[in-house]
Structure formats: C-alpha cells, structure tokens
Amino acid sequence: MSDLRELYQQVILDHNKNPRNFREMADATRKVEGFNPLCGDHYTIFLKIDGDVIRDISFVGNGCAISKASTSVMSSSVKGKTREEADALFDVFHKLVTGDKGGDVEDELGRFAPFSGVAEFPTRVKCAILAWHTLKSALHEEKESVTTE
Amino acid sequence: MNPRSADRGTADRGPQTADRRNAEEVPLPSAVRGPRSDYDVERIRRDFPILSRSIRGRKLVYLDNAATTQKPQVVIDRLVRYYTEENSNVHRGVHYLSEVATADYEAARTTVKKFINARDEKEIVFTRGTTEAINLVAQSWGRVNVREGDEILITAIEHHSNIVPWQLLCEEKKARLRVAPVDDDGDIILDELARLLTPRTRLVAVGHASNALGTINPIAEIIAMAHANGSLVLVDGAQGVPHMSIDVQALDCDFYAFSGHKVYAPTGIGALYGKESILDAMPPWQGGGDMILSVSFEKTTFNALPYKFEAGTPNIEGVIGLAAALDYVSLAGIENIAAHEHDLLTYATGRLREVDGLRIIGTAKRKAAVISFTLEGVHPHDIGTILDREGVAIRTGHHCAQPLMMRFNIPATSRASFAMYNTRAEADALITGLHKVIEVFR
Known part of the structure; x- marks a missing residue:
C-alpha cells in the first residue's frame, strides 16, 4: 500500500473531491480542450489573459483523480502569473512527475510535492501532465485541443 | 503423453500432411478433456507458464482476457519448433523445408x-x-x-x-x-x-x-x-x-x-x-x-x-x-470452457454486486464472461492502478467502444474478463482489490 499512498496522497484526494476553480467562464479570452484518449480524461480550461498575465483560470471536465487534482493545483498555481512564470512552473512540474532530478528549477513552495509519487507510475505521468500541456497550448498556440497520447 | 516430446521429431518423418494434423492425432494437453465435471482448471493453469509468474511481488491475477489471452506452452513450443526445424517460405519452394511449412x-x-x-x-x-x-x-x-x-x-x-x-x-x-x-x-x-x-x-x-x-x-x-x-x-x-x-x-x-x-x-x-x-x-x-x-x-x-x-x-x-x-x-472442449466461464461470470457478478457503490454496466440476458463496472466516486483509471499494485490486471477505459460509452453516459468503465484458466479465487482477489480501492478513496 505504501507506494499507493504515495500516489494517492491526501492532498490529491482532496483536490479530486473538491477541485479548485472548477467552473465555466463566460468571459474567457481563451478556451482549450485537453484529453487523454487512453483513459478518457477530458477537460476544458478557460483563461482570461490580460497582456502577458493570467488574470483568471478555471476548468470543467472529468477524469481520474490524478488528472483532476493536477488540473486543480495547476489552476491555483498559475493564477496571476505571467506566461513566463507559468512556463517555469510547467518545467518544475514536468521534472517532478517524470522523476527528472537534474536542472536548476525548484518547487520553492513545495506545492507540487503531492505529485512526486507519480514518477513511480509511468502510465500515470500523462494523467498528471495533461493540464499543463493544455495550459501551455492555451498560452502559446492556436490549437483548440491537446492530447497527451 | 507429453505434448512436447510427441511434437518433436515429426520433421524426421517427412513433411506433414493435413491428415496428420487431425485433432485425434494431436497430443493431448495436460488439461483433461471430457465432460464438465472433469474440467480441471488447476491442470489447465499449469499449461500456461505466464500464470505462475508474480507481478510486483504478488501472484498474477490476469483478468484482461477480452484484450488478449495468455498462451499455453503447446502454442509457444509450436512456434519454437517451427523456427527451429521448419522455417521456410510457403507455396514456393520445391525443397523439403518449404514442403513442410506449406503442409x-x-x-x-x-x-x-x-x-x-x-x-x-x-x-x-x-x-x-x-x-x-x-x-x-x-x-x-x-x-x-x-x-x-x-x-x-x-x-x-x-x-x-x-x-x-x-x-x-x-x-x-x-x-x-x-x-x-x-x-x-x-x-x-x-x-x-x-x-x-x-x-x-x-x-x-x-x-x-x-x-x-x-x-x-x-x-x-x-x-x-x-x-x-x-x-x-x-x-x-x-x-x-x-x-x-x-x-x-x-x-x-x-x-x-x-x-x-x-x-x-x-x-x-x-x-x-x-x-x-x-x-x-x-x-x-x-x-x-x-x-x-x-x-x-x-x-x-x-x-x-x-x-x-x-x-x-x-x-x-x-x-x-x-x-x-x-x-x-x-481438446479442452469449447463447451467445457463455456460452462467454466459461465460459472465464473455468475460468481463474480454476485460478488461484485456486494461491493458498495459498484454498478455493473451491461446486464444482458446472455453474456460472455466480461463484466464492465463503475465504482461511485472513483475513476476507472485509478481503480486499474490500485488493482495493478495488487497483481490484478484488468482493463480500464472506453474499450474501443466510445459510442457505447456515450450511450451509457459514462466516460469509461473498469472491465474484468475471464478465460478458461481463471478461477473463483481470482474473482475473490478482484473483490479484495476493490476494497483496497475504496479504502484509499473513502
């Protein structure tokens, strides 16, 4: 059970049950869908971007606990951040869940720590990273949908 | 008769003809043939080498048979024998090996x-x-x-x-x-x-x-x-x-x-x-x-x-x-297999129904030994991961039937599917695993 408890930490279970920023946004400036065909994770992320800053972010959809908690944590952590700051957070998160110990980026606030167990479950990495890829696409590309396959 | 030793040496006796491959001449698997009461699942299990391996330190419980089934030793040996003794292209050569392969x-x-x-x-x-x-x-x-x-x-x-x-x-x-x-x-x-x-x-x-x-x-x-x-x-x-x-x-x-x-x-x-x-x-x-x-x-x-x-x-x-x-x-008998799988279907369905918050999707009158289900508050992918840690292999997702998932208004299900070598004890292992899932999530 110990590695399962590592994967399904209380914080993840909490975000899964009570996801933050879980709502539609009528006045969003950007709306991108992310889905994972393997398991059917499917989210729509709404953004209100003002110049270079993410003024507001929300999401709707459904999927596994890892993907939902990850999307919830992502939404809280990038709100109010610039594109560049959000990109840096992407890198931090990506390194954490893929078990990449190299590089100089660090999760200073430790807010991604609950996802450290994901690295032990290779098939679940794409569940955790889906929201972040979707965000990246929303910030930098014109695509309307993203998959992690 | 040992299937492997009987299978060997045929190349020495000249090219095989269709007649020589008649069912009655094929060596019996160690699984006993005959009526239902003789269906010895433990003997059948011994014919499938992969079933004795462990996964993550636990005994493998393979319940993903609708995706693909495991292979008995006679099939594995047959492939080895083909490449060891018969490999050649078919329908072309006039040489000995091509005749064997073609036959x-x-x-x-x-x-x-x-x-x-x-x-x-x-x-x-x-x-x-x-x-x-x-x-x-x-x-x-x-x-x-x-x-x-x-x-x-x-x-x-x-x-x-x-x-x-x-x-x-x-x-x-x-x-x-x-x-x-x-x-x-x-x-x-x-x-x-x-x-x-x-x-x-x-x-x-x-x-x-x-x-x-x-x-x-x-x-x-x-x-x-x-x-x-x-x-x-x-x-x-x-x-x-x-x-x-x-x-x-x-x-x-x-x-x-x-x-x-x-x-x-x-x-x-x-x-x-x-x-x-x-x-x-x-x-x-x-x-x-x-x-x-x-x-x-x-x-x-x-x-x-x-x-x-x-x-x-x-x-x-x-x-x-x-x-x-x-x-x-x-040789095991498809009717015997069907009866055995039906028993597993009935047993596993009954046990699954006892699990709190579990809903079986697909309750047709006639079913093959495939059970799709959802568990309240837990996504199938999470169920699959937790069961995997218990050594239980099931399939989760839309099962290449997305329109059907839409019909039932669900994104995905968890699916346990049984084969000729599964046992009631393995259905029990599935239930035990599901209780672990509930323990983690509630």
Missing part, C-alpha cells in the same frame, strides 16, 4: 475450417486479425457492392473495428451508416434493428459478443432478419470464438471474422470466413506475390480462393500457432 500452413487452414465448421478450406482467408478481416470485406466487397445511397447497418454495441471500416466505406461511396440502438441492459433492440433494415441495406455488421459489456447478441435471429431483407451479414467474432462453439454453416452468416490472440494463439493472426460464392465474386484487396497466377505489365491473372486474398508472404508462424491453439481449445 503445416495448409493443415492449419483445415483446423480453422473445422473449428468454425466452414464447408471448404477456400472459405478461410488468413488475416492479421479481426480488424484486417473486416477491412478486407469493407474494401473489397464494398468496392463493388456499395453505391451512393446504399446503407450499411451496424449496432450501437460495436467495437471501433466494426465501425470505422464501414464509416470509411460509406464516406467514399456516399452511402449511409445506420446504427441499431441498444437498451439499458446492453441488448440490441431488435424491433429497432428491423425498422432500420431497408431495401437499401446492403450489409449488416454485428458483433457476436460485446468486448465492452459482454452481451452475446442474437446473431442467428439478426442473420435471418437480414437475409429476409436481402442483406448480407458480417459477424465480428473476436469475442465469440473464444467463448462458444461456432458453426458458420448453421448460422448462415456471409462473413465471420476473428482474431487468434483472443483464443490463446499468437498476435498478428486471424481469419476471415466468407461464403465461397461471395468471396469468389469479390475483387482482390491487396496485390502482391502469392495472390497471382501470372503477371505481365499488361495483365495479371489472380489466384484462386483463398490465395487471392493472401498477398505477400503470410504470417506462417502465426497460422501454425493458431492451429496449435485451436487444437488445444478443442
């Missing part, structure tokens, strides 16, 4: 013919699997038989492999794909299917059993209805062949497709049955070697059935392995 390849066709009770070997075309078999029919038969405004009728319960080839055909021909609905139990609504049979319905494509819900469809009735309407019928038998005795002549289906790997044979091999008169009138599908009689740059004369549809060097090891698997199943 075994064609003997395998006879084995398949008998297994599904086709009338003639010409009616058995080897393919990569069910998917390729269906594509062959859609592309070859469809090319000359489907015109603008015609209709192909499928059902809401189909696997993507029995949807997409028809969609491609309909798009190309400006034909119409129609879909017979299923009810809340996962049974095809036959009255609706009857209404959808029109003078334009050229073909009905229906699964024998559903990989996602387990429903065994009333294909005999559907075939009779379609024929009365003047429509042909293709049966996707991927989930039929492993679980029940198949008689294509009694069914009177026009095409029947299945995959070897779901019936204890290697991956990459399957077969298409087609009525001879229909196959004969169809144009070739893929061009290449083996499917021709003579080639010039002006004109090519095509080979006879079934070779017309087997372009290129075939999957010889797969074909030979398929025959070994079907022999193994025949």
